Amino acid sequence: MAHTAHRIQDTAEEWRINASATPFTGNKTSVRTDEVVMPDGSVVTRDYQVHPGSVAVLALDDDMHVLVINQYRHPVRQRLWEIPAGLLDVPGENPLHAAxxxxxxxxxxxxxxxxxxxxxxxxxxxxDEAVRIFLARGVSDVEGDRFAVEHEELDMQLARVPLPELVRGVLAGELHNNSLAVGVLAVAAALAGEGLDALRPADAPWPARPFEA
Structure with missing residues (x-):
């Protein structure tokens, strides 16, 4: 296998679509069916979920503990440990504000x-779901009444777990949430590399979900 010194980077590209339909529209997401023209000229059908996008927050306290939540996820029939996350409910919403x-x-x-x-x-x-995962530091409690939760969040648990324990759990196959896994491994990699202060600013451009500053 040939090695390259070129920078490895995803690039934007869009193949021609002959037709598109939306056979299902849900509360937050929908399903789209596209007829996509392949490079050889053949046409294939691709079904995919259309998603507004999400944000997630890896909140790291001064003791290098990560704030995690535990809640029931019906599609996978498990209680998962996760980091706080939510949908971008408003098109063009600033992802930092949502986080x-x-x-x-x-x-x-x-x-x-x-x-x-x-x-x-x-x-x-x-x-087509895109997720921006933020690192939040300088964590402190908010005064006043808690936000009123409902549905699965009524049974949600909170904990602060040492970062190395979460890294161990991800690599051991004990923790499965996408944003948690990516987030804790990314923090570990940043700490082993140029450090957390070298991360991109909170208002860095996000081509997948453009937003107003």
């Missing part, structure tokens, strides 16, 4: 220092 809202609503905390940890597509073979 700050989710951290308050799910964990009742705020943070002083925000940076972009990483941007990912969760399942690009079958869904």
């Amino acid at each position: 700050q809202r989710e951290l308050y609503e799910e964990a009742h905390v705020k943070a002083e220092d925000w940076r972009v940890l990483t941007d990912v597509y969760t399942t690009p073979g079958g869904c």
Whole structure:
């Protein structure tokens, strides 16, 4: 296998679509069926979920503990440990504002220092969901009443777990949430590399979900 010194980077590209239909529309997401023209001229059908996008927050306290939540996820029939996260409910919404809202609503905390940890597509073979994972530091409790939760969040548990324990759990196959796994491994990699202060600023551009500053 040939090695290259070129920078490895994803690039934008869009193949021609002959026809498109939306056979299902749900509360937050929908399913789209596209007839896509392949490079050899053949036409194939691709079904995928259309998703508004999400944000997630890896909140790291001064003791290098990560704020995690535990809740039931019906599609996989498991209680998962996760980091606070939520949908971009408003098109063009500033993802930092959404992340700050989710951290308050799910964990009742705020943070002083925000940076972009990483941007990912969760399942690009079958869904267009894009997630921006933030790193939040300088964490403190929010005064006043807690946000009123409902549904699965009524049974949600909160904990602060040492970062190395979460890294161990991900690598051992004991923790499966996408944003948690990507987030804790990204933090570990940043700490082993140029450090957390070298991460992108919280308002860094996000081509997958453009937003107003």
